[in-house]
Amino acid sequence: MPRYSAGFVTQSDEIEVDRLPVRGELPAWLSGTLVRNGPAKFEVGAQSYRHWFDGLSMLRRFTFSAGAVSYANKYLQSRDYERSTSQNRIAMASFATDPCRSIFQRFLSVFSPNATDNANVNVAVLADRYVAMTETPMPIEFDPHTLETLGVFDYERDGLKVATTTAHPHFDPWRGVLSYATRFSRTSEYVVYAVPRGQRRRESLATLRVRKPAYMHSFGMTERYVILVEFPLTVDPLRLAVSGRPFIENFAWEPERGARFHVIDKDRGSVRTHRGEAFFAFHHVNAFERGDDVIVDIAAYPDSGIIDALYLDRLRAGYPIPEAELRRYYLRPGEEAADYDRLIEDSFELPRIHDEQVGGGSYRYAYGVSTRRETPGDFANQLLKVDVHERGVRRWAEEGCYVGEPVFVAAPGASAEDEGVVLSVVLDADNDSAFLLVLDASSFAELARAEAPHRIPFGFHGAFFADD
Ligand code: CO
Numbered sequence: 037m038p039r040y041s042a043g044f045v046t047q048s049d050e051i052e053v054d055r056l057p058v059r060g061e062l063p064a065w066l067s068g069t070l071v072r073n074g075p076a077k078f079e080v081g082a083q084s085y086r087h088w089f090d091g092l093s094m095l096r097r098f099t100f101s102a103g104a105v106s107y108a109n110k111y112l113q114s115r116d117y118e119r120s121t122s123q124n125r126i127a128m129a130s131f132a133t134d135p136c137r138s139i140f141q142r143f144l145s146v147f148s149p150n151a152t153d154n155a156n157v158n159v160a161v162l163a164d165r166y167v168a169m170t171e172t173p174m175p176i177e178f179d180p181h182t183l184e185t186l187g188v189f190d191y192e193r194d195g196l197k198v199a200t201t202t203a204h205p206h207f208d209p210w211r212g213v214l215s216y217a218t219r220f221s222r223t224s225e226y227v228v229y230a231v232p233r234g235q236r237r238r239e240s241l242a243t244l245r246v247r248k249p250a251y252m253h254s255f256g257m258t259e260r261y262v263i264l265v266e267f268p269l270t271v272d273p274l275r276l277a278v279s280g281r282p283f284i285e286n287f288a289w290e291p292e293r294g295a296r297f298h299v300i301d302k303d304r305g306s307v308r309t310h311r312g313e314a315f316f317a318f319h320h321v322n323a324f325e326r327g328d329d330v331i332v333d334i335a336a337y338p339d340s341g342i343i344d345a346l347y348l349d350r351l352r353a354g355y356p357i358p359e360a361e362l363r364r365y366y367l368r369p370g371e372e373a374a375d376y377d378r379l380i381e382d383s384f385e386l387p388r389i390h391d392e393q394v395g396g397g398s399y400r401y402a403y404g405v406s407t408r409r410e411t412p413g414d415f416a417n418q419l420l421k422v423d424v425h426e427r428g429v430r431r432w433a434e435e436g437c438y439v440g441e442p443v444f445v446a447a448p449g450a451s452a453e454d455e456g457v458v459l460s461v462v463l464d465a466d467n468d469s470a471f472l473l474v475l476d477a478s479s480f481a482e483l484a485r486a487e488a489p490h491r492i493p494f495g496f497h498g499a500f501f502a503d504d
Pocket of ligand 1: 157204253318319496497
């Protein structure tokens with residue numbers, strides 16, 4: 037078993053601790069809650085989930101106030117969680133695990149809201165509500181202080197019948213929350229929509245018809261455009277309904293299709309498409325406009341093998357994990373070909389930026405996880421701060437430590453893009469424990485670490501909600 041396998045072991049304890057032991061000094065201004073999401077239960081009864089993405093969601097929070105930090109963790113009480121734990125078996129179909137069901141049930145689960153609501157990927161604010169999200173369109177509301185589950189967030193009746201979506205929405209200062217969803221049918225569609233500020237209704241901005249929809253985990257956004265990058269990992273929608281295989285296993289890698297970059301005008305709904313060589317990605321880092329060019333920074337893999345590498349049996353057996361590279365794609369009007377260059381030598385995943393200050397081409401810093409060059413194929417074991425102007429990096433790493441997505445929090449009244457802290461939940465593999473790491477975002481030096489009361493399985497994403 038690899039050292040990092042403790043990050044894929046179920047954590048059954050749900051606890052609350054008022055004050056964590058802190059080494060170093062937390063900034064006095066840091067006030068608010070970091071909520072993180074991720075799978076933490078990998079078996080139900082005698083059955084095991086097959087893929088990292090399938091595990092049942094556990095919310096974790098670190099709340100900062102006056103130089104101290106408290107902690108709590110709680111399982112999200114989704115319908116899937118409740119059914120599965122009460123029946124003591126895996127009750128609903130997810131990304132790569134499917135309990136034995138008839139074709140008819142499967143048909144219902146793919147084309148109706150009967151699919152899993154195990155919202156284990158991310159958290160966000162939608163219509164002033166805190167929600168946990170996954171790739172089925174059923175966000176689940178929770179209380180960020182108690183981590184109590186409040187139920188499925190219902191969109192107002194908007195007629196948007198979609199099967200899958202992204203857990204990585206963007207925020208557009210004029211239009212509200214922007215996202216997209218896929219409708220599977222004989223002729224499928226990607227629907228780009230907005231949830232206007234304070235409303236619970238999705239408003240379609242553009243639709244793209246597609247014969248074989250691609251698996252896409254996130255998207256890019258600039259002031260004028262939404263950018264959907266269609267990787268050649270595609271599905272025949274009919275196959276999805278009748279194959280009898282779990283969701284993602286119906287998708288096929290078709291590198292000859294290449295990658296398609298759809299640049300969608302938010303005002304007009306018009307689309308221009310660029311093409312590049314085949315690649316795969318989960319995460320867009322950022323996108324911006326430079327004149328009429330659109331620049332897309334993305335954490336790219338040569339192919340979709342990363343999805344296979346994240347099956348739990350492979351992770352636990354220590355198969356080498358493919359590494360993403362940070363690429364910058366150039367989409368120029370009148371040029372169909374999308375070309376790219378690689379920004380840094382280090383691998384790069386789980387990217388975050390200082391969202392609030394980014395606009396136009398002004399963005400300079402990205403934060404992410406990476407694998408040290410001395411340990412190729414290992415799980416993420418260093419944090420990076422990337423200067424995309426200078427193409428330089430700063431690193432944080434410690435022997436035996438595996439790092440989670442770094443979340444940037446701006447200091448109050450910050451004038452520089454990197455004035456603030458970076459927060460990351462770290463697994464200390466040798467001690468079977470975890471801690472919250474606080475780095476100075478500018479120097480990338482450690483300011484403090486707060487020792488968690490137990491081992492915390494690896495999470496995917498999270499957000500910092502400042503106290504108002
Ligand atoms: Co993600």
